[in-house]
Amino acid sequence: MSQTTRVIRPSSWWKEVVVYQVYPRSFNDSNGDGIGDLNGITAKLDYLKRLGIDVVWLSPHFDSPNADNGYDIRDYRQVMAEFGTMADFDRMLEAMKARGIELIIDLVVNHTSDEHAWFAASRRSRDNPHRDYYIWRDGKPDGTPPNNYPSFFGGSAWKLDPITGQFYLHYFDAKQPDLNWENSQVRSDVFDLMRFWLDKGVAGFRMDVIPLISKQPSLADLTPDQLAHPEFVYANGPHVHEYLQRMHREVLAPYHAMSVGEAFGVTLEQAPLFTDPRRGELNMIFHFDIVRLDRENWRKTDWTLPALKAAYTRIDEAAGLRGWTTSYLCNHDNPRAVSHFGDDSPAWRERSAKALATLMLTQRATPFLYQGDELGMTNYPFQSVQDYDDVEIRGQWRQLVETGLVPAAEYLGHVCQTSRDNARTPMQWSQEVNAGFTTGQPWLAVNPNYLEINAAAQLEDPDSVFHHYRRLIALRRQKPALVHGAYLDIDPKHEQIFAYTRSLADERYLVIVNFGARPLGYALPGSLRIERAVLDNTSGDTATAGATQLRSAPWQATIYKLD
Numbered sequence: 001m002s003q004t005t006r007v008i009r010p011s012s013w014w015k016e017v018v019v020y021q022v023y024p025r026s027f028n029d030s031n032g033d034g035i036g037d038l039n040g041i042t043a044k045l046d047y048l049k050r051l052g053i054d055v056v057w058l059s060p061h062f063d064s065p066n067a068d069n070g071y072d073i074r075d076y077r078q079v080m081a082e083f084g085t086m087a088d089f090d091r092m093l094e095a096m097k098a099r100g101i102e103l104i105i106d107l108v109v110n111h112t113s114d115e116h117a118w119f120a121a122s123r124r125s126r127d128n129p130h131r132d133y134y135i136w137r138d139g140k141p142d143g144t145p146p147n148n149y150p151s152f153f154g155g156s157a158w159k160l161d162p163i164t165g166q167f168y169l170h171y172f173d174a175k176q177p178d179l180n181w182e183n184s185q186v187r188s189d190v191f192d193l194m195r196f197w198l199d200k201g202v203a204g205f206r207m208d209v210i211p212l213i214s215k216q217p218s219l220a221d222l223t224p225d226q227l228a229h230p231e232f233v234y235a236n237g238p239h240v241h242e243y244l245q246r247m248h249r250e251v252l253a254p255y256h257a258m259s260v261g262e263a264f265g266v267t268l269e270q271a272p273l274f275t276d277p278r279r280g281e282l283n284m285i286f287h288f289d290i291v292r293l294d295r296e297n298w299r300k301t302d303w304t305l306p307a308l309k310a311a312y313t314r315i316d317e318a319a320g321l322r323g324w325t326t327s328y329l330c331n332h333d334n335p336r337a338v339s340h341f342g343d344d345s346p347a348w349r350e351r352s353a354k355a356l357a358t359l360m361l362t363q364r365a366t367p368f369l370y371q372g373d374e375l376g377m378t379n380y381p382f383q384s385v386q387d388y389d390d391v392e393i394r395g396q397w398r399q400l401v402e403t404g405l406v407p408a409a410e411y412l413g414h415v416c417q418t419s420r421d422n423a424r425t426p427m428q429w430s431q432e433v434n435a436g437f438t439t440g441q442p443w444l445a446v447n448p449n450y451l452e453i454n455a456a457a458q459l460e461d462p463d464s465v466f467h468h469y470r471r472l473i474a475l476r477r478q479k480p481a482l483v484h485g486a487y488l489d490i491d492p493k494h495e496q497i498f499a500y501t502r503s504l505a506d507e508r509y510l511v512i513v514n515f516g517a518r519p520l521g522y523a524l525p526g527s528l529r530i531e532r533a534v535l536d537n538t539s540g541d542t543a544t545a546g547a548t549q550l551r552s553a554p555w556q557a558t559i560y561k562l563d
């Protein structure tokens with residue numbers, strides 16, 4: 001380990017940063033093969049620096065056959081050939097460090113690819129030394145799988161492997177067999193590969209579906225209720241905290257590494273078990289309570305502002321005084337923030353994208369911004385199932401539509417709003433062909449709205465969504481109250497106004513976001529009085545000093561300093 005990695009970072013540096021997620025396949029293609037790559041990222045670091053972010057989270061960059069775009073890893077110590085070489089990785093990391101940007105990488109260790117050498121060995125025979133790296137069971141006497149566990153990508157979570165006549169467990173695709181964390185050899189191999197990347201100078205990890213690593217010892221059938229949300233069973237294995245505490249002690253703590261767990265299947269009540277620093281597990285987790293507020297699996301449901309506000313309050317409470325959490329509205333698994341929670345019609349797209357930025361960057365949490373959201377990129381106009389690439393859509397299509405369980409039109413009507421591919425279309429850099437993402441054929445279609453929505457145009461326009469993000473990030477850096485200050489929703493029931501304060505000692509800010517296209521008057525609750533507007537997303541019609549009432553324009557979002 002380099003000594004600098006040990007000493008440079010203060011112990012809670014990760015609370016004060018703004019993270020930017022790069023989905024490498026869709027970020028920037030440097031060699032015209034239609035697939036984003038590491039040199040493409042390196043070429044855009046000045047853009048990220050301009051935005052002002054501190055940390056990049058890189059979605060998986062490891063060698064992979066890409067059944068699930070890199071979330072199926074064949075070799076944890078190699079770079080995916082389409083993305084470049086290890087030398088490209090080292091150069092990218094060095095170029096980040098030169099700009100004061102840290103890198104966290106994706107740790108995908110609930111499962112590997114079925115093409116990983118461990119699995120190739122494991123499946124070879126029942127007494128192979130690697131057999132126990134995965135979870136093998138006999139089927140039932142009638143030849144059906146060991147239990148009724150469903151895979152998140154459709155069908156059973158078990159696959160019969162003819163070589164040995166046993167089934168292996170895969171919570172995701174059959175090409176993503178689950179590792180057996182009860183095997184201490186698995187744990188030490190994972191810890192070693194983490195050290196391999198930390199020694200290169202990465203600053204930490206985003207941990208893919210990390211609560212799922214400890215399996216239920218009984219592997220009992222799920223009840224009908226549990227079948228609706230298997231993640232709550234899969235996530236509550238008996239050893240998950242023991243494994244994470246070991247990981248923290250043996251790997252993360254010595255490097256002061258940043259850790260953020262994808263808390264799939266974790267309730268808000270359980271959050272402190274992962275993030276209370278006294279327990280020594282993770283720094284923070286991603287909750288699903290906001291991005292899945294209006295979801296029932298692949299179905300889109302309705303959401304209301306009071307419900308959204310309640311989720312924010314519960315997340316803040318779950319972090320508690322000691323713990324910490326994340327703030328995010330999109331990632332590579334969700335629809336675009338502005339299409340999801342804003343209004344992506346031409347009239348309000350920019351304003352509402354900025355309003356969401358204000359919301360996201362003024363939480364008591366580390367913000368995770370997803371590539372393209374800083375431009376207000378929108379969902380893609382999907383028409384038919386052929387427009388999708390995602391393994392999840394293909395699996396569900398086979399399970400639901402091809403079997404006649406769900407009519408095609410109904411399924412497509414929902415997934416065009418909920419599909420992960422909405423966020424995976426290429427980054428829109430310019431008005432050039434393919435939005436400047438590639439000179440070749442992009443692996444996934446570019447959103448046709450790139451002529452209006454692109455980075456080049458927004459960099460030139462001081463009122464753009466990009467510059468609003470840039471100003472918010474800079475403001476957050478200057479005002480500790482916006483990072484650490486107590487969060488209080490001052491009007492939880494209002495159906496259109498989201499109003500909350502952030503207070504640290506005698507410094508107090510009020511954030512007011514109008515979640516709608518209707519202008520309205522708003523009287524501040526209690527005895528709150530405005531001192532001045534600090535940052536606003538309109539042309540500046542904000543309340544003046546001493547005001548206790550204000551007018552809120554459509555999708556207006558203002559940060560006020562309070563008296």
Ligand code: NOJ
Pocket residue numbers: 068071072108172208209262332333
């Ligand atoms: C969560 C990741 O974010 C998602 O993209 C992936 O498909 C699953 N975990 C499986 O690794």
Ligand code: CA
Pocket residue numbers: 029030031032033034035036037082
């Ligand atoms: Ca490429």
